[in-house]
Amino acid sequence: MSTSVQSLPIVLSRLCKAYGSVKALDNVSLNIAAGEFLTLLGPSGSGKTTLLMALAGFVRPDYGSILFGDREMITTPPNKRGLGMVFQSYALFPFMTVAENIAYPLKIRGLSKSDQKMRTEHALDTVELDGYGDRRISQLSGGQRQRVALARAMVFEPQIILMDEPLSALDKKLREHMQIELKALHQKLDATVVYVTHDQREALTMSDRIAVVNHGRIEQVETPERLYRQPNSFFVADFIGESVSLPVEVSNKKAHLNGRVLKSDLPISEGHGGHRLVIRPELLEVILGEIPETANDFSGHVYDIIYQGDSILVIVQHESLGQINVRVPANRAGQKGLPSQGERIGLALHPEDTIIVPEHGS
Ligand SMILES: Nc1ncnc2c1ncn2[C@@H]1O[C@H](COP(=O)(O)OP(=O)(O)OP(=O)(O)O)[C@@H](O)[C@H]1O
Ligand SMILES: [Mg+2]
Incomplete structure (x- = not known):
């Protein structure tokens, strides 16, 4: 894709979100560098999805600030945040072809037919699905569907891509293959990636840095190696590795x-x-x-x-x-x-x- 678009840094300050007595986000502050692959890692119910949904604009925090670059996002609706998103269930349109699925974000943005075609082909190429454009979604394997979802998330060259457990539905072998592919893909794209998983091995494999989430709080943010070798709490040491x-x-x-x-x-x-x-x-x-x-x-x-x-x-x-x-x-x-x-x-x-x-x- 073109190199004209630049990735954006993200600055989260003191985000809070309560559901009744549950503090899903408890004073979360985090700086994510432009172009970084940052993973939110934590057990079930720790607040990972809530944090990602706050970034996406689907959850409104009770308190705090979200900056994309120097723009405050707190009151910006999801469709105005310019994000690429991939979720656990691929949410592809089953009645459309692969190419139609990928072109969809371009269509709603009003790009010309020829631009749509060019960019879609490029996206297919990037996820190594060239030649699959005319297939139906039902004719694809789980890993191929996942790659279509990825292509659709990046086809409009978002500066920020959010992913919530995108590989959890795949079997172990395919998941490990996709981890390496996703990491390579990130190196090709100029985008800041925030990735959610509860799989510590996946986090160690893919991330520039990992933020360990526990009870709505961030326990530690570090590179994989430092997190593994120098955990700063028993929770982190116990959660990562044997x-x-x-x-x-x-x-x-x-x-x-x-x-x-x-x-x-x-x-x-x-x-x-x-x-x-x-x-x-x-x-x-x-x-x-x-x-x-x-x-x-x-x-x-x-x-x-x-x-x-x-x-x-x-x-x-x-x-x-x-x-x-x-x-x-x-x-x-x-x-x-x-x-x-x-x-x-x-x-x-x-x-x-x-x-x-x-x-x-x-
Ligand atoms: N809409 C909601 N209404 C009430 N409680 C909610 C809502 N969304 C999340 N919660 C609660 O907030 C906490 C954090 O949930 P969240 O979905 O962010 O966890 P998670 O880390 O993504 O977990 P998982 O790994 O299971 O997906 C949980 O206790 C959850 O029950
Ligand atoms: Mg979740």
Whole structure:
């Protein structure tokens, strides 16, 4: 598409929306950069759709401001916000062809027939459906329908595209394929994308940054890697990735477990309540000899070994801390020196992998 249109930044300030006693949006502030792919990630009922609908103009916040670029949108009706939208159910018109579906936003905007045709062909090309224009929607697979919905959302070159769980109806394989395609598509388009999912893996795969939503609030906004490695609350650490957690005592900026200081290079966030050590199974290292002085020692006895295809999950019984999971690659290197059930296993947690979070974020 033409490069004349530029993506817009979005600035949300102190958005609130209550449904009776439920705070669907509780003082949400968020800056989204022009051209960014930002994902709202959170459990069911956390307020993701409400936030997206507020952006789209279908939900009127009780309080707060929404800027697209430097324009305040709060009172602007949905059809005047210039957004591309894709929802979980594709909402395609079943009685129209693929091309007619895609051209629809152009038709209602009064573009000439020839412009409609040109842009529709280009959009079909972008989602790799060239040659499918004359097909009926009913003659398409789920993934193809999803791509038609995408083509329709971007055909009029919106500066902002909103997507609410657009891939959730697809099977796992197709969903993973579409995640990569969508990400590539975003790189081709000059649009700011706000994407909603409750699938943490999908969020990690696609996003420039992820905003973790919980009870109508944003817990943390970070790049996928930093969110995974440096969660700032137990909610975020627990929601993203696999982990076991153990309560620790924090004093003088040091965490203590069983009376011993934990070696950690990561900052310990402030919060309410106590703190927890979060151990991700793939971050523990199986050590054959002595545990190095620089690492934290979580050695124990092998309780069970579970083969899971791409990796092996080893459940370790620690004498005072209970069960801790370790994941090792299922190749020879990973299996090398793995003790059998009941035998002692040396486990090191290195300071750069030692995550300590408050029970409740600040
Ligand atoms: N129109 C409405 N009337 C009353 N309550 C609503 C309405 N819309 C949303 N809610 C409530 O607001 C909260 C947030 O809902 P929302 O749909 O934004 O969640 P979500 O994060 O999108 O969840 P899901 O992952 O299940 O789609 C929920 O408690 C929900 O029941
Ligand atoms: Mg929702």
